[in-house]
Amino acid sequence: MGFLELSHVKKRFGAFVAVEDFELITERGEFVSLLGPSGCGKTTTLRMIAGFEYPDSGSIKVDGKEITNLPPNKRNVGMVFQAYALFPNMTVASNVGFGMRVKKQSKDAITKRVGELLEMIHMPEKADRYPYQLSGGQQQRVALARALAVEPQVLLLDEPLSALDAKIRVALRNEIRAIQRQLGITTVYVTHDQEEALSLSDRVVVMSDGRIEQIGSPSEIYNFPATSFVASFVGTLNLLAARVVDPSAGRLAVEGQEIRAAKPISGARSGEIVSVALRPESISLEEGPEGTNRLRGPVVDVSFLGSIVRLRIRLGDGPTVSLDTFNDPNLTLPPIGEAVTVSFPPEASLVLDQPAAAPGADVAAGD
Amino acid sequence: MTAISERAAPLARPARRFSRSWLGLAPFFLFAIFFIGAPVTYLVLGSFQNNEGQTTLQNYADLATPSIANAFLITIEVSLVTAVVGGIFGFLLAYAVILGGLPRVLRDALMTFSGVASNFAGVPLALAFIFTLGQLGMVTVFLKNFGIDPYASGFTIYSKLGLELVYLYFQFPLMVLIIAPAIDGLRPEWREAAENMGASSRQYWQRVALPILFPTLLGTMILLFGNAFGAQATAYQLTSGLIPLVPLLIGNQIAGDVLHNPGLGYAMAMGMVAIMGISIAIYTLLQRRAERWRR
Amino acid sequence: MKRRRGSIAWWLVFLLGVLYFFLPLVATLDFSLKAKPPFAAYTSSLQDPKFLGSLLYSLVIAGVTITASLALIVPTAYWVQLRVPRARSLVEFVTLLPFVIPAVVLVFGLIRVYSRPPLPFTHTDIGSSALLVAGYIVLSLPYMYRAVDTGLRSIDIRSLTEAAQSMGAGWLTILWRVILPNLRVALLSGAFLTLAIVLGEFTIANFLARPAFGPYLNLLSQSKAYEPAAVSLISFGLTWLAMIAIAFLGRDTRTRIEIGGAH
Numbered sequence: 001m002g003f004l005e006l007s008h009v010k011k012r013f014g015a016f017v018a019v020e021d022f023e024l025i026t027e028r029g030e031f032v033s034l035l036g037p038s039g040c041g042k043t044t045t046l047r048m049i050a051g052f053e054y055p056d057s058g059s060i061k062v063d064g065k066e067i068t069n070l071p072p073n074k075r076n077v078g079m080v081f082q083a084y085a086l087f088p089n090m091t092v093a094s095n096v097g098f099g100m101r102v103k104k105q106s107k108d109a110i111t112k113r114v115g116e117l118l119e120m121i122h123m124p125e126k127a128d129r130y131p132y133q134l135s136g137g138q139q140q141r142v143a144l145a146r147a148l149a150v151e152p153q154v155l156l157l158d159e160p161l162s163a164l165d166a167k168i169r170v171a172l173r174n175e176i177r178a179i180q181r182q183l184g185i186t187t188v189y190v191t192h193d194q195e196e197a198l199s200l201s202d203r204v205v206v207m208s209d210g211r212i213e214q215i216g217s218p219s220e221i222y223n224f225p226a227t228s229f230v231a232s233f234v235g236t237l238n239l240l241a242a243r244v245v246d247p248s249a250g251r252l253a254v255e256g257q258e259i260r261a262a263k264p265i266s267g268a269r270s271g272e273i274v275s276v277a278l279r280p281e282s283i284s285l286e287e288g289p290e291g292t293n294r295l296r297g298p299v300v301d302v303s304f305l306g307s308i309v310r311l312r313i314r315l316g317d318g319p320t321v322s323l324d325t326f327n328d329p330n331l332t333l334p335p336i337g338e339a340v341t342v343s344f345p346p347e348a349s350l351v352l353d354q355p356a357a358a359p360g361a362d363v364a365a366g367d
Numbered sequence: 368m369t370a371i372s373e374r375a376a377p378l379a380r381p382a383r384r385f386s387r388s389w390l391g392l393a394p395f396f397l398f399a400i401f402f403i404g405a406p407v408t409y410l411v412l413g414s415f416q417n418n419e420g421q422t423t424l425q426n427y428a429d430l431a432t433p434s435i436a437n438a439f440l441i442t443i444e445v446s447l448v449t450a451v452v453g454g455i456f457g458f459l460l461a462y463a464v465i466l467g468g469l470p471r472v473l474r475d476a477l478m479t480f481s482g483v484a485s486n487f488a489g490v491p492l493a494l495a496f497i498f499t500l501g502q503l504g505m506v507t508v509f510l511k512n513f514g515i516d517p518y519a520s521g522f523t524i525y526s527k528l529g530l531e532l533v534y535l536y537f538q539f540p541l542m543v544l545i546i547a548p549a550i551d552g553l554r555p556e557w558r559e560a561a562e563n564m565g566a567s568s569r570q571y572w573q574r575v576a577l578p579i580l581f582p583t584l585l586g587t588m589i590l591l592f593g594n595a596f597g598a599q600a601t602a603y604q605l606t607s608g609l610i611p612l613v614p615l616l617i618g619n620q621i622a623g624d625v626l627h628n629p630g631l632g633y634a635m636a637m638g639m640v641a642i643m644g645i646s647i648a649i650y651t652l653l654q655r656r657a658e659r660w661r662r
Numbered sequence: 663m664k665r666r667r668g669s670i671a672w673w674l675v676f677l678l679g680v681l682y683f684f685l686p687l688v689a690t691l692d693f694s695l696k697a698k699p700p701f702a703a704y705t706s707s708l709q710d711p712k713f714l715g716s717l718l719y720s721l722v723i724a725g726v727t728i729t730a731s732l733a734l735i736v737p738t739a740y741w742v743q744l745r746v747p748r749a750r751s752l753v754e755f756v757t758l759l760p761f762v763i764p765a766v767v768l769v770f771g772l773i774r775v776y777s778r779p780p781l782p783f784t785h786t787d788i789g790s791s792a793l794l795v796a797g798y799i800v801l802s803l804p805y806m807y808r809a810v811d812t813g814l815r816s817i818d819i820r821s822l823t824e825a826a827q828s829m830g831a832g833w834l835t836i837l838w839r840v841i842l843p844n845l846r847v848a849l850l851s852g853a854f855l856t857l858a859i860v861l862g863e864f865t866i867a868n869f870l871a872r873p874a875f876g877p878y879l880n881l882l883s884q885s886k887a888y889e890p891a892a893v894s895l896i897s898f899g900l901t902w903l904a905m906i907a908i909a910f911l912g913r914d915t916r917t918r919i920e921i922g923g924a925h
Contacts, residue, residue: 052559072562079563085556088660089578098574099564132659150564388745392753395738399756402796406771407763413774460679467672477676480683482905483898486855489864490879491894495686498693498891505689536686539679597764600864604880614766621770621869636767644762 003028003186004049004154009058011044018044020210022058026203029184031177033197036207037233042190045207046156049188050079062153078152082159084139086131092118092142093127099150117145120179137168144176148183155180155187161196173200194234198222206230228352231277238278238321242351244268250346252276255316259293262346277350280310283323285334288343295321296341299334309333313342407640414633426634435635438611443642445527445612446595449534454588456535457542465550478547481540488537489600496533496605500524525606533605534595541594542587549583549657579660586653593646596639613639687898694891703888713893716878720867723791723874724860727798728853731806734799736849739810740841743819757807760800765865772797773869790870797866802856809855813848814841851908858904862897 002025009022019041026032034042047053049060051072059068067075086095094101096117097110118124121141131139140160147155157176161169177200180187191197197204198218206213206221206229214226225231232239242252242259247268250261254276261276268274287294300320301312309327311334312320323342325331334340417423430436464474499506500517501524507517523529553576561571599614608615613635619625620632697703707713742750760768776783776793783789819841826836842849864876871877879897883890 050559050563052562072559073565073567077563079560081556081560083554083556085554085560087557087560087575087579089575098561098566102561102564102566102570102574130660146560146564388741389749391741391745392738392749395734395753396756398734398796398799399759402772402800403756403759403763403768405775406768409775410767410771456675456679459675463672463675463679467675468669469672469676473676477679479905479909482909483902484683486858486862486905487898487901489862490876490883491862491897492686494879494883494890494894495690495898499686499689505692506685536682539682593761597766599764599766600868600876603864604883614764617766617770618865618869621766621773632770636770639767640763643764647758647761 002026003030003063004188005059005061006045006049007059007061009045009048009055009060011041011048011053011055017210019048019055022212024205024212024215026186026188028186031180031187031189031200031202033189033191033201033204034207035191035194035197035204035234036213037192039209040207041210042192042205042207043158046158046188046190049154050077050156051075076150076152077154077156078147078150080140080143080147080155080157080160082162084131084136084143084163086139086143086146088131091128091130092123092134095131095142096146096149098146103150113149117149120182121145121175135168136164137172140164140172141175144179148179148185153186155185157187157189159191160189162191162193169196176200198234206233208233225277225350225352228275228277231350231352236280236322238280238319239352240276240278240315240319240321241273242276244270244272244274246270250351252349252351254295255318257295257315259295259349260346261349261351263351265351268351275352277352278321278344278348280322280324281308282348283321283342283344285311285323285325285340285342287341288345292343292345293349294341294343296339297321298339299336302333302336313340410633410636413630414637416630418628418630423630426628426630427637429628429631430634430638434611435616435631438613438616439638441527441611442596442613445531445534445610446592449531449538449595450588450591452531453535453538453591454542454584457539458546458584460539461543461547461550465547466553477543481543484540485537485544488598490604492536493533493601493604496524496529496536500529500532525609527610530602530605530610533601534598538591538595541591545587545590546580546583549580553579582653582657586650586657589646589653590650593643593650596646597643687895690891690894690898694888694895697888703892707889707892707896710889712873712878716873716875719873720861720875723794723798723872724857727795727802727860728856730795731799731802731856732810732849732853735803735806735810736842736845737837739807739814740819740837743811743814744823754807757803760803763800765797765801765863766869768797768800769866769869772866784870790872794867794870794872794874797870798856798860798863801863801866802852802859805855805859806852809848809852810845813845816848817844847911851911854904854907854911858901861900861904 004024004026006022006024009019010017011019022041022045024032034045036042044053048055051067051070051074054069059066061067062075062077067077087098090098093114097114100110100113114127115124118127121144123138123141123145126134126138126142131142134142140163144157144160160176161172164172173196189197189200198221201218203215204218204221205215208229214221214230216224216226221230221234225234228239231237240254242254244265245251245253245258247265247270250264252259252261252265252274259276265274295313295315297313297315299311300314303310304327305324307327308324309331310322310324312322314320321342414426415422415424417425430439460477463469464477496504498504501507502518504524510517524532557575557579558571561575566574597614599612599618602610602612602615603618606612606615608619617632617636617639620629620635624632626632694703695701697706738753742753772793773784775781776789777785783793822840822844823836826840831839861875863874864880867874868877868880875897879890879893882893
């Protein structure tokens with residue numbers, strides 16, 4: 001039995017289905033991210049765990065106890081909000097101690113616990129400051145300490161980093177994970193940033209239009225996306241329309257150039273059009289050993305992205321394929337217009353469940 | 368304005384020679400000197416002179432004469448009562464339409480009404496209340512049908528209570544207008560955060576919402592106080608001087624030197640300015656404090 | 663949304679507010695219709711040359727006040743933002759003075775200063791009217807300045823000015839052709855608020871013995887029975903129109919809060 005269990009949870013707002021049949025079982029101490037674009041239902045799900053929304057049907061349990069219809073102030077769940085939501089009329093220490101004061105705990109206990117928590121977020125000297133005197137990152141750390149002060153069973157974080165600068169975002173992200181590991185607290189983290197979800201989580205739940213697309217470890221989500229939505233939302237990706245040549249042998253043709261998938265293509269007949277997903281980093285700028293897939297075409301674009309260089313190759317007169325190669329100073333890059341051969345192993349070509357929207361579609365989604 | 372030539376060098380450049388830039392403000396300051404500075408200075412200087420033109424503090428001492436001190440007290444009382452009652456009612460009204468679960472249309476309607484009502488005062492307002500609560504007023508007659516005669520129990524619209532009822536007509540709408548943005552500024556996440564940490568609705572109001580609103584609430588009530596304190600036309604039309612309010616006494620003094628001492632009249636005006644000044648200063652201070660929290 | 667509890671109490675509060683707003687208006691309407699025949703109070707008021715005369719006078723005074731006030735405030739606010747930002751607090755302080763100096767005190771001082779040489783304004787009609795306009799400019803100063811200042815802040819006047827300058831415009835052209843058109847909404851709201859203040863004002867007009875709308879209504883109430891009710895309602899309607907106009911203008915921009923004054 002899991003620690004936090006959501007089963008068959010549904011929520012509508014009028015005619016709009018916000019969350020459709022949500023199922024999730026998390027272990028004690030697990031860090032789970034809900035990942036998806038805005039409006040996919042991830043925040044609504046989180047708010048139902050917190051008690052700010054009630055599901056139309058289904059149940060939510062924490063440690064075996066049903067909390068589905070409890071009001072938020074009767075649950076033992078800590079929440080960190082996107083926009084900090086610190087009380088502006090209270091100092092940092094009062095903010096952190098709020099929950100304990102409301103629960104009428106002793107002054108000494110509050111002082112002690114607040115001190116520990118401020119130590120934990122490395123801000124003991126800021127105890128008497130007001131929120132408006134703090135930076136965004138500091139405010140969010142205080143909000144985290146505040147949510148942890150009442151020793152919640154579950155910690156919920158609603159896009160806690162999205163209002164912060166890029167550098168602080170990464171630093172605070174690591175801090176959140178470190179504190180979570182240290183306390184061993186079961187955590188649900190909502191984000192639309194795939195990098196955040198992948199780097200932080202034990203498991204990631206990818207959502208779209210109120211539905212769960214896939215649940216899995218970060219590596220499963222990234223390397224074996226179950227649907228084309230997951231494939232395109234997580235990471236940068238080439239999506240190519242391919243014609244099935246021989247399903248049982250996994251043979252396909254992209255713009256007349258034949259490639260092979262590692263597994264037989266189930267559920268498709270020869271001549272049908274399917275989507276093939278290819279990660280840019282799995283393609284290399286060389287002929288490769290015998291048995292690898294090869295594609296040939298002229299270089300149309302070369303862009304430096306810091307540690308890597310991304311090239312785009314045009315296939316036939318339609319789609320382009322992006323590939324990443326490490327930025328080695330000794331590397332000689334082909335000039336634009338020159339035809340090159342690139343290669344990738346059969347395992348890298350993922351045939352997705354849905355047929356491609358139109359032949360020649362080229363998708364490079366993500367960040 | 369003509370002091371600056373048509374070909375004035377780069378306009379949008381941060382000025383280095385302040386003396387010349389300040390010249391552009393000359394018309395404004397000249398106007399202020401002529402039509403605010405001069406009249407006030409005249410009253411200030413006059414308030415320190417006796418009938419023989421000698422410098423004296425006697426006029427200020429004379430403010431303590433029973434009739435004048437009483438006028439100040441009554442004016443302060445009327446202003447205070449209407450500020451507190453109007454403030455509380457205006458707050459409740461604004462809360463009702465913003466957070467009380469009432470339809471959104473009512474909120475827009477209330478805001479427009481408040482804009483009108485807070486600007487509706489003076490002669491027509493006083494008349495409207497006479498038609499409502501005067502001896503033959505609609506509400507008076509209506510109540511008489513039920514055997515309640517306000518006038519038999521000593522009420523009259525021309526009394527202090529009557530005047531307060533009239534002032535409330537522009538007081539609470541003003542409260543609505545000023546407090547609405549502050550109530551809007553109460554972020555829903557604060558409530559959620561409080562509930563998340565186990566606070567009840569009462570605890571949220573006690574510990575979070577009211578403390579956040581407090582400076583604005585208090586400041587606005589002080590503003591309402593000043594608003595009523597300076598009002599003259601409504602009281603003039605309604606009570607024809609039966610209630611000795613400071614603005615009415617000053618009015619009498621303008622019409623003819625009824626105090627037989629111009630200096631005392633000026634001192635009275637200065638007393639009024641001082642009270643208004645203090646209330647506006649406190650209002651500004653509290654408002655600034657509230658701003659600091661609201662980012 | 664679950665927070666519905668107490669909703670009935672809030673409806674009651676709202677109804678009480680509605681009653682407070684409308685009872686005096688309904689009573690006034692009711693009273694005005696008691697004249698025989700039913701609309702006699704309105705027809706006789708509208709035919710009274712003094713009614714039209716005082717209304718026209720107040721409208722003209724309002725027009726002059728608005729024009730003069732804008733001519734004074736727009737260049738000032740523009741100049742403060744662009745060239746002398748360090749003057750801001752001083753200018754703002756001056757514009758807030760009318761909150762501290764009640765109309766009755768202001769007119770007291772104005773009459774004492776300008777009723778004798780060297781500036782005997784009150785000895786002539788035109789002089790008194792000029793003094794009235796000056797008084798009204800002072801009364802509307804806080805609202806007008808804030809409206810213009812907010813309007814200026816919402817557009818990037820520095821870039822606009824520099825762009826116009828780079829094309830060879832002088833400062834008059836810049837103000838007239840570039841800044842003013844971009845301030846339309848702010849200026850119009852300020853203007854309508856001033857209009858509402860001037861139409862309802864009594865104190866200053868009365869002490870300066872001007873034939874304005876406020877003093878007319880006061881005189882009327884001493885001599886007639888039903889007509890004052892009719893004219894009061896008309897006055898309310900005019901305030902209403904001015905406020906609707908402001909609300910209408912404020913739709914696409916952030917609506918300003920207007921504070922009532924000049925009672």
